[in-house]
Amino acid sequence: xxxxVIHRLWNHYQRDQSATRRRGSGRRRIAxxxxxxxxxxxxxRRRTLTARQLAFQLSAAAGRPIxxxxxxxxxxxxxxxxxxxxxxxxLFPEYIRA
Numbered sequence: 001x002x003x004x005v006i007h008r009l010w011n012h013y014q015r016d017q018s019a020t021r022r023r024g025s026g027r028r029r030i031a032x033x034x035x036x037x038x039x040x041x042x043x044x045r046r047r048t049l050t051a052r053q054l055a056f057q058l059s060a061a062a063g064r065p066i067x068x069x070x071x072x073x074x075x076x077x078x079x080x081x082x083x084x085x086x087x088x089x090x091l092f093p094e095y096i097r098a
Contacts (some may be wrong), residue, residue, distance in 0.1 A: 055071040
């Protein structure tokens with residue numbers, strides 16, 4: 001670590017008697033990490049639910065409004081993405097033998 005970083009932290013500690021970080025700027029997150037975990041768990045259990053249905057379910061559980069776009073972003077961050085089912089001919093054993 002560079003000397004200036006340590007010097008700045010030491011001065012901050014001397015002035016405020018604390019080395020905690022200040023809260024960052026920007027809007028606060030409406031969904032907590034526990035909400036994100038609940039959302040991912042619900043999405044994995046019932047894979048046919050849409051983001052709008054999940055948003056309604058999470059809003060009812062959390063007691064505060066959560067938008068569809070927020071749910072979609074949280075699902076993407078958790079590694080879940082929307083997929084369209086591929087329309088194809090089912091390959092039964094009879095078809096394969098033929």
